[in-house]
């Protein structure tokens with residue numbers, strides 16, 4: 001994903017133009033900007049949060065904080081990167097303090113627990129699909145590993161983008177990303193999703 | 196290349212083209228071959244697994260909710276600015292009144308007022324209209 005690109009090329013004014021207009025208080029530009037970015041933001045939030053309710057809270061709170069601070073954004077070209085930075089701050093504030101979820105938490109939240117760990121191999125075949133397993137794997141890992149994993153593999157961002165958004169040195173970004181990938185792999189193995 | 200080095204290199208090269216060192220190690224090491232296959236598959240799962248769509252009602256209500264919040268904040272900010280200006284104006288008026296009256300207090304006469312009166316009603320001192328600057332007092 002190119003962070004300066006608009007989501008729907010050719011579908012009206014550029015994102016940068018919308019940001020500039022919204023900074024001047026143009027309400028239509030503001031609405032168009034929300035329409036332009038909300039799906040991308042949702043994808044990240046949904047993966048980070050693990051369920052619809054928390055993802056919706058995350059998107060809404062991030063956009064509120066962003067639009068309050070919008071007049072102070074100096075480089076409208078970097079809007080998406082700036083917005084993702086805010087979203088990650090909000091995710092850390094609101095979701096990061098929570099412990100990675102235990103099987104009991106997941107069950108309480110209505111997310112099917114890992115059948116392989118609870119009921120043995122025969123239940124493995126009945127385990128929920130890969131998408132749900134991914135949600136469980138992400139929920140089970142600390143936010144500092146979840147964030148680079150989602151930004152890199154859901155939004156297809158570069159390491160440099162990650163370093164900027166997460167405000168971390170490149171080396172730390174890579175270490176966390178590699179550790180997150182390993183946690184994901186181990187989790188999917190445990191669930192029997194992968195041989 | 197050791198197995199640890201292979202793993203680091205594989206992470207770096209994931210999504211791109213594996214280097215000759217990586218390929219050579221994977222050709223000869225079954226442990227790393229199994230590890231790299233499961234890691235690549237897990238990442239493929241993450242990249243391709245469907246993300247539940249944004250709920251339609253949330254998507255529809257998001258922009259209007261943000262606009263409402265923005266309007267409320269803007270209105271709140273103007274109310275605050277207006278209140279500050281009023282306070283500032285009355286404060287300045289009170290201070291000027293106080294200063295003028297302090298000077299006049301040294302001259303005996305009927306035009307005297309208690310400080311409390313000045314502070315509580317700087318714009319409505321009966322009989323003292325001449326000490327309230329026109330721009331502040333009316």
Ligand SMILES: [Zn+2]
Pocket residue numbers: 197198201220224226227228
């Ligand atoms: Zn090896």
